Amino acid sequence: MSGGEPVHPKLGIRLNKICCIGAGYVGGPTMATIALKCPEIQVVIVDMNEARINAWNSDNLPIYEPGLPEVVKACRGKNLFFSTDVKKGIEDADIIFASVNTPTKTQGVGKGRAADLRFIESVGRTIAQHATRSKIVIEKSTVPIKTAEAIARVLTANEVSNGTIGKRFWILSNPEFLAEGTAMKDLDKPDRVLIGGQVEEAIQVLVDIYAHWVPREQILTTNLWSSELSKLVANAMLAQRVSSINSIARLCERTGADVKEVSRAIGADSRIGPKFLNASIGFGGSCFQKDILNLVYICQQFGLDEVAAYWQQVVDMNDAQKVSFTSRIIQALFNTVTKKKIAVFGFAFKKDTGDVRETPALTVCDMLMSDGAIVHVYDPKVVKEDAITEFKYHDVQVNDDQFIFASSPEEACDAAHAIIVLTEWDEFKTYNYDLFFQKMMKPAFLFDGRNMLDHEGLERLGFEVHALGKARPGVGSGDQDVVQRACSSPINRRTLGGGYRSEMRGESAALL
Numbered sequence: 001m002s003g004g005e006p007v008h009p010k011l012g013i014r015l016n017k018i019c020c021i022g023a024g025y026v027g028g029p030t031m032a033t034i035a036l037k038c039p040e041i042q043v044v045i046v047d048m049n050e051a052r053i054n055a056w057n058s059d060n061l062p063i064y065e066p067g068l069p070e071v072v073k074a075c076r077g078k079n080l081f082f083s084t085d086v087k088k089g090i091e092d093a094d095i096i097f098a099s100v101n102t103p104t105k106t107q108g109v110g111k112g113r114a115a116d117l118r119f120i121e122s123v124g125r126t127i128a129q130h131a132t133r134s135k136i137v138i139e140k141s142t143v144p145i146k147t148a149e150a151i152a153r154v155l156t157a158n159e160v161s162n163g164t165i166g167k168r169f170w171i172l173s174n175p176e177f178l179a180e181g182t183a184m185k186d187l188d189k190p191d192r193v194l195i196g197g198q199v200e201e202a203i204q205v206l207v208d209i210y211a212h213w214v215p216r217e218q219i220l221t222t223n224l225w226s227s228e229l230s231k232l233v234a235n236a237m238l239a240q241r242v243s244s245i246n247s248i249a250r251l252c253e254r255t256g257a258d259v260k261e262v263s264r265a266i267g268a269d270s271r272i273g274p275k276f277l278n279a280s281i282g283f284g285g286s287c288f289q290k291d292i293l294n295l296v297y298i299c300q301q302f303g304l305d306e307v308a309a310y311w312q313q314v315v316d317m318n319d320a321q322k323v324s325f326t327s328r329i330i331q332a333l334f335n336t337v338t339k340k341k342i343a344v345f346g347f348a349f350k351k352d353t354g355d356v357r358e359t360p361a362l363t364v365c366d367m368l369m370s371d372g373a374i375v376h377v378y379d380p381k382v383v384k385e386d387a388i389t390e391f392k393y394h395d396v397q398v399n400d401d402q403f404i405f406a407s408s409p410e411e412a413c414d415a416a417h418a419i420i421v422l423t424e425w426d427e428f429k430t431y432n433y434d435l436f437f438q439k440m441m442k443p444a445f446l447f448d449g450r451n452m453l454d455h456e457g458l459e460r461l462g463f464e465v466h467a468l469g470k471a472r473p474g475v476g477s478g479d480q481d482v483v484q485r486a487c488s489s490p491i492n493r494r495t496l497g498g499g500y501r502s503e504m505r506g507e508s509a510a511l512l
Helices: 027-037 050-056 068-075 086-092 118-130 147-161 183-188 200-210 224-255 259-267 288-301 305-332 360-370 384-393 409-413 433-439 455-461 480-486 490-497
Strands: 017-021 042-046 080-083 095-098 135-139 169-173 193-196 219-222 341-345 374-378 403-405 418-421 445-448 464-467
Touching: 017 027, 017 086, 017 118, 027 042, 027 068, 027 080, 027 095, 027 183, 042 086, 050 080, 068 183, 086 118, 095 118, 095 200, 118 135, 118 147, 135 147, 135 200, 147 169, 147 224, 169 200, 169 224, 193 200, 193 224, 200 219, 219 224, 224 259, 224 288, 224 305, 288 305, 305 360, 305 418, 305 445, 305 464, 341 360, 341 409, 360 374, 360 384, 374 409, 384 403, 409 433, 433 455, 455 464
Parallel strands: 017 042, 017 095, 042 080, 095 135, 135 169, 193 219, 341 374, 341 418, 374 403, 418 445, 445 464
Antiparallel strands: 169 193
């Protein structure tokens, strides 16, 4: 004990206070959960973004995540605090999580593939500047392998320059494996917690925190490099399954097979399993593409060109799926959507989140508007301003007359030529599609980009339904010409270019 505070007998660090640098999608929910499960530990989340911190201290949290408001409300002001005082946060706590953005580089060496580590480097320099005693520094951000080594060099070099030799810094890797929309459930009952490090005593400090609610056998410990690489590989493997089943969906559309039946058949194999085998318009969000492109770059740096090409194909297939799906829409609508009203259900990249980063809806809406369509979007959580920001990030200018956000699905469908389902919101299954059909132009089309609706029932209502991975009887495909034309779309080139601006795209750049 030191001044009434519990102190580690060997490391000399205080054990009752945690500081998290970065109040974004990862830092906020993770620290709120730790505060809930460890009431004896004071958790402070710091971020230079004052508006974001103000939102965390209000009833209107800066991110939407089911279950998060209840946890924050239960802990905030007790042992969970949000602040812009980064210096005090570092001084007061000896266990520090780094949860800042690690975007894809948009310029220079590795542009469009390599991770931009300036924010994580800035965290290291700031900790070195303000630390007055030894610290455990934990990578929570998704980082390339060997990032811990870079952080350690920054900390050590600044120790010398600041004349503070005598402090020790132990670096741990603790990657997150959260899925937006289920993050709080993932944190409450994780499949596993992964902790990588080089000093057993430092690793055990973090193990003891998670052991408050996670069974010890589900807390995996590795060396630093295995932990850092595991996060990239986990996302790459999940994305690979999405692209794999989407490639088979394309084949099903040509052969008469039904991809849902194929998915069920192969998913029944215990060696494969059913998860991530639902054909869709493709993956989106802030992680999958960014992490795969980072993995591609790392492989190229080590001269593993064949390995890099293998993983690049996962991203290429994802881009092709979005283009192919939109091409089918245009062809079905008599090869033109000029001045036609199109109702789009969903703009978020997945259900139960308002996140629009890298959402497949960008490509679909961009292609439709480029062909002259008037797109009316309804999404229960996304606001138009966020969608426009994402378009601008991808260097796509949007005509307000062509891109309209509806206040209700009924408004979106009124006099529309087609409905396109782009996000798998559960409420979309409950709508009165007969009412929509009566208000739509005829023939009324429905394109299910998530294969989530009752297609036979919709056909009985009168809709011409187009599903992924299932050809319509008597209808040929022949979409190569439209795909070829659409591949020059600027949004697709920009998608492969990657890159994220945290202040606009929802992740925290705590030390900008």
